Amino acid sequence: MIRLWPKSLVGQLLLIVALMLLLAQGVNSFLLYRGAQSQNLVEASTSAVSRIAFGQDRQASDRPMRRGAMPAQRWGRLKYSANSAVTEDMQRLPELEMRAGQAFANMGIVFSDIRVTFTRNLTTDMTGHLIGTNRRAWRDNPINRSMGDKRAPPETRGFVIISAQQADGQWISIASVVRERTPLLVRTLLFQTITIYLLMLIPLILLGRYISRPLKSLTAKAHGFQPGETEDLAEQGPPDMRELIRAFNVMSSRVSSMIKEKDVMLGAIGHDLRTPLAALRVRVENVEDDVERERMVAGIEDIDHTLDDILSLARLGRSREQSDPVDIRSLIETIVDEFTDLGHEVHYQRGDKQSALIRETLVRRALRNLIGNAILYGKAADISVEKSGNKLMINVDDDGPGIPEEKIEAMFEPFLRGEASRNRATGGSGLGLTLARAIARDHGGDIILTNREQGGLRATLVLPTG
Amino acid sequence: MTHKIHILLVDDEASLRQPLAEYLIKQGYKVQQASDASVARSLLNAYDFDIILLDIMMPGEDGLSLCRFVTDKTDIPVIFISARTEETERIIGLELGADDYVTKPFSPRELVARIKVVLRRAEKSGTKQISTSGAAYQFSGWTLKCDKRSLIDADGLNISLSTGEYQMLLALVSRAGKVLNRDQLLDITQGREAHAFDRAVDNQISRLRRKIESDPKNPEIIKTVWGGGYVLAGEVKSL
Numbered sequence: 001m002i003r004l005w006p007k008s009l010v011g012q013l014l015l016i017v018a019l020m021l022l023l024a025q026g027v028n029s030f031l032l033y034r035g036a037q038s039q040n041l042v043e044a045s046t047s048a049v050s051r052i053a054f055g056q057d058r059q060a061s062d063r064p065m066r067r068g069a070m071p072a073q074r075w076g077r078l079k080y081s082a083n084s085a086v087t088e089d090m091q092r093l094p095e096l097e098m099r100a101g102q103a104f105a106n107m108g109i110v111f112s113d114i115r116v117t118f119t120r121n122l123t124t125d126m127t128g129h130l131i132g133t134n135r136r137a138w139r140d141n142p143i144n145r146s147m148g149d150k151r152a153p154p155e156t157r158g159f160v161i162i163s164a165q166q167a168d169g170q171w172i173s174i175a176s177v178v179r180e181r182t183p184l185l186v187r188t189l190l191f192q193t194i195t196i197y198l199l200m201l202i203p204l205i206l207l208g209r210y211i212s213r214p215l216k217s218l219t220a221k222a223h224g225f226q227p228g229e230t231e232d233l234a235e236q237g238p239p240d241m242r243e244l245i246r247a248f249n250v251m252s253s254r255v256s257s258m259i260k261e262k263d264v265m266l267g268a269i270g271h272d273l274r275t276p277l278a279a280l281r282v283r284v285e286n287v288e289d290d291v292e293r294e295r296m297v298a299g300i301e302d303i304d305h306t307l308d309d310i311l312s313l314a315r316l317g318r319s320r321e322q323s324d325p326v327d328i329r330s331l332i333e334t335i336v337d338e339f340t341d342l343g344h345e346v347h348y349q350r351g352d353k354q355s356a357l358i359r360e361t362l363v364r365r366a367l368r369n370l371i372g373n374a375i376l377y378g379k380a381a382d383i384s385v386e387k388s389g390n391k392l393m394i395n396v397d398d399d400g401p402g403i404p405e406e407k408i409e410a411m412f413e414p415f416l417r418g419e420a421s422r423n424r425a426t427g428g429s430g431l432g433l434t435l436a437r438a439i440a441r442d443h444g445g446d447i448i449l450t451n452r453e454q455g456g457l458r459a460t461l462v463l464p465t466g
Numbered sequence: 467m468t469h470k471i472h473i474l475l476v477d478d479e480a481s482l483r484q485p486l487a488e489y490l491i492k493q494g495y496k497v498q499q500a501s502d503a504s505v506a507r508s509l510l511n512a513y514d515f516d517i518i519l520l521d522i523m524m525p526g527e528d529g530l531s532l533c534r535f536v537t538d539k540t541d542i543p544v545i546f547i548s549a550r551t552e553e554t555e556r557i558i559g560l561e562l563g564a565d566d567y568v569t570k571p572f573s574p575r576e577l578v579a580r581i582k583v584v585l586r587r588a589e590k591s592g593t594k595q596i597s598t599s600g601a602a603y604q605f606s607g608w609t610l611k612c613d614k615r616s617l618i619d620a621d622g623l624n625i626s627l628s629t630g631e632y633q634m635l636l637a638l639v640s641r642a643g644k645v646l647n648r649d650q651l652l653d654i655t656q657g658r659e660a661h662a663f664d665r666a667v668d669n670q671i672s673r674l675r676r677k678i679e680s681d682p683k684n685p686e687i688i689k690t691v692w693g694g695g696y697v698l699a700g701e702v703k704s705l
Contacts, residue, residue, distance in 0.1 A: 270549055271523055271549045274549035274569075274570040274571060275479045275481065275482050275549060275570060276481060276482075277570065277571040278482050278547075278549075278570035278571035278572065279479070279481045279482040279485055279486075280571070281570075281571035281572065281573065281574070282482065282485040282486050282489055282574050283485045285489055285574050285575070286489075297573070300571055301571075304571055324616070324624045325622060325623050325624060326623065326624040326625075326626060327619070327623045327624065327625050327626065330625040330626040330627070330677050331626035333626070333673070333676065333677065334626045334627065334628050334631075337628060337673060338628070350676070353623070355621075355623050360624065360626060364626070
């Protein structure tokens with residue numbers, strides 16, 4: 001059921017309308033069915049009333065009944081008895097009793113009591129006193145014929161029993177067949193429903209298309225939004241949809257101009273800070289004291305790295321570098337070699353060829369940051385690669401103190417470092433993990449930090465395989 | 467060297483240009499300063515320079531355009547000095563025929579070292595380094611693309627190389643069949659990267675072999691010549 005539920009606006013609209021129509025038609029047909037039922041009941045009881053009235057009439061007149069004129073099988077014999085055929089345990093139908101009383105009164109016949117009931121199974125004492133059993137009679141009925149109804153007479157649904165008490169206390173009873181007329185009804189309703197469906201749903205589908213087409217193109221545009229895009233989405237569809245598209249166009253151009261402003265500003269910061277930094281770096285060479293000079297140089301390099309991280313983070317997602325399938329082994333080796341050249345202990349055992357579609361410069365940077373952290377907080381880094389499904393996991397393990405579980409997520413926040421002291425001498429801008437995660441996510445992957453069972457931290461760079 | 471090496475320093479930022487010029491003069495060079503490309507052009511007409519240090523981002527005509535002019539008209543080697551660090555621009559700069567590239571802030575000592583390497587290389591070969599612009603080589607199932615500095619294996623997979631490894635491989639591939647000794651290899655590849663000085667050629671070669679040889683212990687592609695150096699075996703197709 002849930003799987004069949006349509007996801008699109010038009011689909012849902014259509015389904016709801018169809019369901020509501022079906023419900024309305026259901027209620028409608030139920031009412032019609034009930035109407036037909038009582039109609040059949042009234043017809044049957046009318047015949048019974050006529051039969052009783054006829055019997056009374058004949059009883060009153062002196063003319064003897066001519067044999068054959070009223071065949072018993074057609075009319076049934078009236079039952080005369082001391083007790084009513086409608087016993088106390090049967091459910092009486094007051095509405096029909098009232099109608100019958102009215103009919104008798106109109107014909108000038110007076111009964112002291114009239115009882116009417118409906119039953120599905122006729123008791124044996126009434127089987128001889130039944131009218132309406134002749135099916136040909138139903139077909140020959142002038143009303144049915146005039147309606148052009150040539151079908152076989154419908155099945156018997158049950159019987160109406162009318163019992164009337166004469167002034168002398170004797171009861172006259174007769175049963176009458178109630179016919180089932182519903183098959184015709186069901187077919188008519190089905191036809192009606194289909195007609196309504198066609199008339200309603202076709203324009204609804206067209207209307208839905210009219211609304212959903214601009215909605216679809218708007219969705220596609222929003223998904224593929226690239227800042228700096230100048231082409232506006234054409235306004236189409238109903239007026240409120242046009243208004244939405246207009247608002248979207250204005251918003252996207254505003255976003256584009258803000259991002260452009262940001263880029264210009266970043267470029268200016270990059271240039272305007274690096275140039276004086278470079279001048280400072282040159283002047284530092286004039287410092288005679290070697291120790292002092294080295295410290296100054298380290299300070300300048302630190303500022304430069306922080307600047308670099310900030311700019312990279314801000315520029316991420318707008319990189320002009322394109323993605324290539326890269327052998328991850330060679331990428332890890334390149335970074336590991338950088339660290340071993342600087343005298344750090346980094347282990348990596350070359351495994352099977354693993355490909356990932358990445359922007360190499362960025363992923364190198366992310367991995368470099370992870371290994372840098374491992375060396376900063378532990379003594380050595382151990383790198384291993386795992387493949388699981390379409391994900392490639394590069395694990396960087398260290399033998400450091402790890403991170404308390406509750407602080408792990410906070411590690412990704414910019415400018416936050418594991419140690420309490422924010423001493424620059426320990427290195428790192430505090431953007432390393434932030435940048436690494438941003439890079440990983442930009443590739444559709446992530447960075448996951450877990451404490452290892454044997455102590456130390458495992459940083460996992462997850463990348464989709466290429 | 468009987469005459470002082472003559473440097474043209476082009477940078478619009480006086481705050482950097484002046485201390486750098488002072489530093490270079492202290493190191494024994496003769497330095498002319500230009501604050502923009504037009505001043506640089508007139509100085510180029512007036513003097514003979516041995517090397518040009520060129521800032522990329524300048525108001526008016528930028529460093530890339532001036533570099534194109536210099537490499538087209540003269541043999542003077544160019545070293546870019548730029549605040550930009552994006553990898554693509556590094557490549558653009560080298561594509562245009564600049565001999566080296568330093569990013570701000572740089573160590574002045576390192577700059578001097580690079581100037582020396584570039585000058586020695588220019589002196590030795592008479593011409594500048596082999597132009598690699600847009601070139602690609604195919605050897606033993608590998609493709610080396612110079613425009614993107616990428617090495618691609620038979621399956622189309624990129625192999626990550628450090629700058630030093632790339633330079634080393636390019637030197638071997640572009641001179642395939644020719645034995646290059648360690649000094650020659652150092653000469654060709656040095657200067658591009660700060661740490662290249664400290665790194666032994668043999669170390670680079672063994673790292674390269676690990677990445678491209680199917681059995682690094684019995685190399686088929688980069689072969690060792692006893693007493694001589696290294697040579698790239700097999701056929702190389704230049705694309």
